[in-house]
Amino acid sequence: MQANLGIRARITAPVRAGGSPATVVAAFSRRKAVRSGILWGYIFGVAIASSEISYVKLYKTAAQRSALAATFGTSKATSALFGPATQLQTVSGFTAFKISMALMILGAIWGLLTSTRLLRGEEDAGRWDLLLCGQTTRRGATAQVIASLGAGLVALWAVTAIIAVASGLDSSVGIGVGPSLYFSLAMVATAAMFLAVGAVTSQLAATRRQAASFAATFLGASYGVRLIADAGVGLHGLVWASPLGWVEEVQPLTSPQPLALLPIAAFTAVLAVVAVRFAGARDAGASIVADRDHGEAHLKLLYGPSGLAIRSMRATVIGWWVAIGLSAFLYGLIAKSAGATVTGSVKGVLSKLGSTGTGADAVLGACFLIEAILIGFIAAGQVTAARTEESEGMLDHFVVRPVSRSGWLGGRLIVALVVLVPSGVAAGVFGWLGAATEHTGLSFTSLLGAGINLVPPAIVILGIGVLTFGLRPRATSIVTYAVLGWSLLIVIVGGFGTVSHWVLDTSVFHHMASAPGMPANWTANGIMTAVGVTAALVGVLAFKRRDLQGR
Amino acid sequence: MADPPLRTEGLTKRFGNVVALDHLDLEVGKGEVVGYLGPNGAGKTTTIRLLLGLCRPSDGRAEIFGFDCQHQPVETHRRLAFVAGEANLWPSLTGAETLALLGRVHGGLDEAYRDELIERFDLDPTKKVRAYSKGNRQKVILIAALMVRPDLLVLDEPTSGLDPLMEQTFRHCVHEARDRGQTVFLSSHIMSEVEALCDRVGILRDGRLVEMGTLAEMRHLSALSVEARFDGAVPDLSAVPGVSAVQADGSAVRCQVRGSIEPLVKILAAAGVTELLSREPSLEELFLAQYGGDGHAG
Numbered sequence: 053m054q055a056n057l058g059i060r061a062r063i064t065a066p067v068r069a070g071g072s073p074a075t076v077v078a079a080f081s082r083r084k085a086v087r088s089g090i091l092w093g094y095i096f097g098v099a100i101a102s103s104e105i106s107y108v109k110l111y112k113t114a115a116q117r118s119a120l121a122a123t124f125g126t127s128k129a130t131s132a133l134f135g136p137a138t139q140l141q142t143v144s145g146f147t148a149f150k151i152s153m154a155l156m157i158l159g160a161i162w163g164l165l166t167s168t169r170l171l172r173g174e175e176d177a178g179r180w181d182l183l184l185c186g187q188t189t190r191r192g193a194t195a196q197v198i199a200s201l202g203a204g205l206v207a208l209w210a211v212t213a214i215i216a217v218a219s220g221l222d223s224s225v226g227i228g229v230g231p232s233l234y235f236s237l238a239m240v241a242t243a244a245m246f247l248a249v250g251a252v253t254s255q256l257a258a259t260r261r262q263a264a265s266f267a268a269t270f271l272g273a274s275y276g277v278r279l280i281a282d283a284g285v286g287l288h289g290l291v292w293a294s295p296l297g298w299v300e301e302v303q304p305l306t307s308p309q310p311l312a313l314l315p316i317a318a319f320t321a322v323l324a325v326v327a328v329r330f331a332g333a334r335d336a337g338a339s340i341v342a343d344r345d346h347g348e349a350h351l352k353l354l355y356g357p358s359g360l361a362i363r364s365m366r367a368t369v370i371g372w373w374v375a376i377g378l379s380a381f382l383y384g385l386i387a388k389s390a391g392a393t394v395t396g397s398v399k400g401v402l403s404k405l406g407s408t409g410t411g412a413d414a415v416l417g418a419c420f421l422i423e424a425i426l427i428g429f430i431a432a433g434q435v436t437a438a439r440t441e442e443s444e445g446m447l448d449h450f451v452v453r454p455v456s457r458s459g460w461l462g463g464r465l466i467v468a469l470v471v472l473v474p475s476g477v478a479a480g481v482f483g484w485l486g487a488a489t490e491h492t493g494l495s496f497t498s499l500l501g502a503g504i505n506l507v508p509p510a511i512v513i514l515g516i517g518v519l520t521f522g523l524r525p526r527a528t529s530i531v532t533y534a535v536l537g538w539s540l541l542i543v544i545v546g547g548f549g550t551v552s553h554w555v556l557d558t559s560v561f562h563h564m565a566s567a568p569g570m571p572a573n574w575t576a577n578g579i580m581t582a583v584g585v586t587a588a589l590v591g592v593l594a595f596k597r598r599d600l601q602g603r
Numbered sequence: 604m605a606d607p608p609l610r611t612e613g614l615t616k617r618f619g620n621v622v623a624l625d626h627l628d629l630e631v632g633k634g635e636v637v638g639y640l641g642p643n644g645a646g647k648t649t650t651i652r653l654l655l656g657l658c659r660p661s662d663g664r665a666e667i668f669g670f671d672c673q674h675q676p677v678e679t680h681r682r683l684a685f686v687a688g689e690a691n692l693w694p695s696l697t698g699a700e701t702l703a704l705l706g707r708v709h710g711g712l713d714e715a716y717r718d719e720l721i722e723r724f725d726l727d728p729t730k731k732v733r734a735y736s737k738g739n740r741q742k743v744i745l746i747a748a749l750m751v752r753p754d755l756l757v758l759d760e761p762t763s764g765l766d767p768l769m770e771q772t773f774r775h776c777v778h779e780a781r782d783r784g785q786t787v788f789l790s791s792h793i794m795s796e797v798e799a800l801c802d803r804v805g806i807l808r809d810g811r812l813v814e815m816g817t818l819a820e821m822r823h824l825s826a827l828s829v830e831a832r833f834d835g836a837v838p839d840l841s842a843v844p845g846v847s848a849v850q851a852d853g854s855a856v857r858c859q860v861r862g863s864i865e866p867l868v869k870i871l872a873a874a875g876v877t878e879l880l881s882r883e884p885s886l887e888e889l890f891l892a893q894y895g896g897d898g899h900a901g
Binding site for chain 2 (some may be wrong): 076079177258259337345346347349350354355356357360364444445446448449450451452453454455456457537595598599600
């Protein structure tokens with residue numbers, strides 16, 4: 053007789069039969085990819101619709117639209133930052149100019165995070181081995197995940213397109229179904245390419261973090277090359293050396309060039325094939341880029357949880373600092389020539405972005421918004437790293453030893469602040485170096501102040517992340533990145549259109565003065581810092597009082 | 604009188620409507636090795652997580668050396684070391700780096716003993732954690748716990764993934780720890796391990812402690828297994844006082860006896876028994892008796 057072990061079990065959902073055992077990996081991954089695609093498609097669609105509607109409301113007369121086109125169309129600064137501005141006297145041209153670059157970058161980030169999560173992330177967690185025990189091979193399983201990523205991409209495009217088409221059909225907007233579908237396709241093209249990039253880096257790297265870092269570095273390089281190509285310094289041919297440049301050349305809504313979709317499709321397909329071949333060429337759990345299994349003990353930083361945190365994240369953080377320093381240097385280089393084009397309504401638009409100065413300082417004020425966003429990503433990464441340490445069970449090793457929970461989390465917060473402040477300093481110092489190289493005339497102290505001015509919004513993001521970590525740990529990542537994504541969206545949309553101040557106030561970047569285009573608002577910065585620190589402290593208290601939670 | 608290494612009073616944990624641990628009263632004395640048994644989901648790991656302060660009790664309290672586990676976790680953790688059944692470590696650190704980190708965090712590291720343990724457990728400390736097998740990762744957290752010579756070792760399925768040789772090494776280490784006066788609280792599914800190591804055993808069922816005592820005490824309360832073989836016919840034992848579970852097989856019979864064995868011996872002798880084997884129940888049989896048959900604790 054079978055023993056009754058007295059275990060209480062409750063079946064909460066029926067187990068559904070069906071599906072082929074040979075495609076179970078695809079089914080397993082598809083649900084996650086499609087769900088994520090739908091969510092981000094909503095964000096993309098809302099961004100497009102919001103841009104179209106705000107243009108119609110803001111620029112009502114032909115004269116206003118012509119003035120906008122005349123000034124933006126010649127601005128090297130905005131061209132470098134957001135891509136070429138053409139046909140700004142139309143809703144289509146304005147929308148393509150205003151929203152494309154933000155969606156391209158967001159799409160790339162979504163792509164690389166999703167594919168590295170579903171490929172190398174599953175391997176890191178040990179679930180990949182279980183899947184490989186089924187009726188599949190390493191290549192087959194990788195191909196199935198890539199197919200499911202394709203399904204996620206289709207979901208992203210479909211939701212984006214539905215909202216874009218609905219918005220375009222509004223009589224005041226007047227964009228047809230075909231152009232809206234084509235524009236939506238162009239907007240998810242970077243997502244497609246970076247899904248494939250992430251699939252390849254998942255084979256190259258030994259860990260998910262490393263895979264995401266490789267892909268992010270490639271994204272940074274692509275943006276940098278495109279920026280130089282569009283900076284009006286006679287190097288426009290470089291646009292073909294950057295995947296972001298290819299999307300730019302698709303020219304949706306203005307003068308469609310469907311042939312430019314060819315390199316995008318070819319790049320994506322080739323990388324997908326390479327990823328599958330690499331997966332077959334390596335052992336499960338191993339990486340193409342040789343990873344050393346043995347090593348000398350380096351004990352310098354291993355004095356406790358904070359030291360370990362510094363050691364674990366130093367490569368990633370240095371990568372961020374290099375990206376911030378380089379981009380700030382580039383912004384400094386172009387600030388003088390770009391600033392010379394700042395007149396009329398461009399000045400007005402930069403002013404809506406918060407940068408009220410004239411010339412180079414106004415350009416740098418707007419450019420530094422991108423640095424603030426990068427520093428916001430660093431802050432979000434710090435919080436999600438802390439949550440990962442808990443969910444993966446590594447935190448247990450500390451808190452079952454004489455380490456208090458508040459001590460552990462407080463240490464992580466101090467490390468995060470130690471990382472964020474130099475990030476702002478790097479932006480200021482390298483921005484000044486670039487500007488000084490071109491004899492722009494901006495002082496070191498003003499740019500250093502402008503760099504430090506970028507830190508308070510990141511502290512708010514950090515604080516909200518820690519608060520979520522304390523109260524609802526499983527929602528930490530989604531809430532933290534949602535705050536960052538929302539703030540980015542609102543500040544971009546708000547910079548170009550009419551948005552209620554109530555909505556604008558929900559963006560952390562809206563409260564940051566666009567220094568050096570205008571003086572840093574240290575009162576607002578103090579309030580933001582206080583809000584962030586208070587939220588973090590409440591998060592620490594909540595963390596002390598809750599159960600530790602796994603995934 | 605010194606505070607006991609481990610004491611719980613009415614310790615209870617609920618997850619929503621599910622009672623994972625139900626009013627646990629438990630005390631472990633200094634130098635004792637106590638086994639903690641129960642099937643999956645019985646509440647063993649929940650008990651340990653409450654003792655470690657990783658989750659909050661719904662009711663009751665737990666103390667380690669007199670310190671409240673919930674409100675004085677740092678003080679309790681200075682006196683104990685914990686080994687989990689699943690070794691989730693930092694993949695980019697080597698074994699040596701992991702041991703150095705955990706030793707520094709705990710304090711009281713005995714470096715010579717650490718090196719001895721590395722040798723006894725046959726661990727390559729230069730390897731990165733991500734390159735270790737499951738068993739080798741388990742060795743790392745075992746060494747990390749033992750090397751600081753804590754007053755209390757809390758072990759949750761500590762030999763998960765270890766080969767039999769390493770399991771033997773582990774048993775020697777626990778014996779040595781007990782000989783030094785350290786206390787051990789061991790949750791395990793391996794009955795032979797618990798039988799070989801533990802002075803007392805507690806059995807948990809549905810979050811309740813249904814049995815607690817030494818093996819001798821538990822055996823005394825349980826049935827004796829008897830096997831007999833005869834030249835002639837097997838006698839009818841069903842009416843013999845204290846005898847149950849009679850199974851006749853040709854010229855042999857098996858049964859269980861509770862209480863005095865004298866009435867059974869008399870019947871067997873009268874029937875011309877040629878072979879007689881009696882055996883005390885193993886811990887595994889005691890454990891299964893708690894959960895077997897009718898599904899009610901015995």
